[in-house]
Amino acid sequence: MGNKQSLVKGQLKSWVKRAAGETERIEACFSGLAYAPHSHDTYTLALTTLGVQSFNYRGELRHSLPGEVVILHPDETHDGQAGTDSPFAYRAISINPVEVQNILQGACLPFLHGGVSRDPRFVHIASRLLSEFNRPLQTLEQQELIYAFASSLQQVSGNSVKHTKANYTAIKRVREYIDDIITTDCAMSHDITLDELAVIAQYSKWQVARDFRSLYGTTPYRYVTLKRLQKAKALIERGQPLAQVAFSSGFADQSHLTRHFKQCFGTTPKVWAKLHLASTT
Template identity: 80%
Template sequence: MRKNQGWVKRAAGETERFEACFSGLAYAPHRHDTYTLALTTAGVQSFHYRGQLRHSLPGEVVILHPDELHDGQAGTDSPFAYRAITINPVEVQQVLQGASLPFLPSGVTKDPQFVRIAGALLAEFDRPLETLEQQELIYSFARCLQQNTNNSSRHTSVNYQAMNRVREYIDDIITINSDMPAEITLDELALIAQYSKWQITRDFRALYGTTPYRYVILKRLQKAKTLIERGLPLVQVAYSCGFTDQSHLHRHFKQCFGTTPKVWASLHQPPGQFSKGE
């Protein structure tokens, strides 16, 4: 399939919401460590997900689970368009309080509740979401997802409070350090959690959909996105976010977002401006 011709527009505010339109191949195979909630607005949005090629038509909702491999492409010769928001599994887990992260195996739904939630989160791009507004919609999303799946059972052997301390510690280390973040080890996390270091990886993944290491990489990549959008050179971005060099940043960025840091920089424009993708 040919490379895409398209554009991406970011919504106002800090929450990662965006509108995009592509033809052809939009994204290479990659994995997010977040949920993606997307509302198809035009054309046919197609993607490989859990071993099958899925299709989403206008008015349908795409829900991608953390750490699931997927790509993105037009399902016909015509372009497809969608609006999307990334939802941190930490926010979902704050609602579930120790249950498994729920997921829809099909990745696509017409359920009126999901359509309503997606519409509310993605309707207005010219204003930021209010904090309480977003929190209530994330709560509705988590509960609706839990009600529509049968895998979200409570882990009786998982230490939710300990894993929450681990997660908060990682957030602080990467957010507070303005220079290259220090290396984080399992031994260090075990001291913070007062928990076996060999159980940390298992429990963290059960609650947040990814391992502590991949969560660290995600936090570094989210920081890299912000710095790239500010126009910093990619070499400086790589160093400031804890990557050994620019190629290290490039590899992880593409694995997580399906595009490269250079393309991301070219796509980022002030609100209301369009840019072509690669």
């Protein structure tokens, strides 16, 4: 990481870098405040590599030192900042709860309450997922590591046999339907409704919303929004103008994109574009 640690006005420049060929793995470095309070709709698995990574999580200020792992549960509010006057750096991967639920098959999403771990299992998994940024992960390689992550998290959280009351088969059908809509050309103009999803699930729309959140850690609406934000991130990193990014990813306008982007990622699209640009200079 030494080639990225350039000084600007006596301080380490903040930057964010993407892993080769992917959008879900990042390497980042920050001084001072990094992220405003926000919540993801995915798991975050991060390995601290420099300094002290601090964040408020579930009512307490947490700290992660180099070699320690941060594991954030979907839909849990947190921020991010340097724990000292020195900068901090980390590598992280966002893990879709869908991938975890495909392994759990209806069990409750496992939860690490403290958010920080030195458990050798998590350190090993994070190291393997995040060690090589100059190549994409092979599909089988990533699948095996996500399986190890889900299994280890189940064991640590103690809910390895605890199942939800949600109809896993019906909600899986709903989620696959949403994915199909999002991948079509008309995805940006298609206004998905709970009534529509209830027909797919063949039961109450309110139960669909409740069960979807129970299994995937988020609501159907936020799941759709996250898909659009992921597309927006990729377009931003290609250097597209933000107004065009908003239109292409299904948001009403740039301010609409900015509001959702900050709620999900703790920073604005404009700042994200600058951070990504800083990693290449």
